[in-house]
Amino acid sequence: MNECIFCKIINKEIKSEIVYEDEKFVVFKDINPKAPIHLLLVPKQHISSINDIDEKNENFLEGVFNVIKNVAKRLDFFETGYRIVLNTGKDSGQEVLHIHFHILAKRKFSWPPG
Ligand code: 5GP
Ligand code: ZN
Numbered sequence: 001m002n003e004c005i006f007c008k009i010i011n012k013e014i015k016s017e018i019v020y021e022d023e024k025f026v027v028f029k030d031i032n033p034k035a036p037i038h039l040l041l042v043p044k045q046h047i048s049s050i051n052d053i054d055e056k057n058e059n060f061l062e063g064v065f066n067v068i069k070n071v072a073k074r075l076d077f078f079e080t081g082y083r084i085v086l087n088t089g090k091d092s093g094q095e096v097l098h099i100h101f102h103i104l105a106k107r108k109f110s111w112p113p114g
Pocket of ligand 2: 004005006007008045046047097098
């Protein structure tokens with residue numbers, strides 16, 4: 001049985017606010033937002049992290065970028081800018097082991113990140 005929380009969101013077994021969906025990706029609102037807009041972009045395929053991306057995932061990033069741009073235009077932060085965060089592994093603080101891109105927008109972000 002798949003206990004992955006993001007797989008359950010993708011399969012609609014757990015409720016979430018989905019803002020975009022196609023045959024390969026889902027984008028939903030983070031339950032604990034760190035900015036006025038804080039979305040999580042996930043592939044429908046269960047991949048634990050960037051470390052598990054391989055040649056079978058051809059064009060993966062191209063698909064991710066297209067979804068990000070689509071959502072940025074629709075939710076009106078394409079021009080104002082946004083930050084994409086991809087945590088990988090223990091030191092990064094990755095908590096959910098289903099690869100997810102954080103999409104943060106509608107405020108200024110500092111550098112370096114914490
Ligand atoms: P990570 O630390 O793994 O990069 O980020 C996991 C993110 O998933 C966190 O920002 C957390 O708030 C979010 N999250 C965890 N559980 C749920 C959930 O059940 N629903 C939603 N919408 N977001 C979740
Ligand atoms: Zn999963």
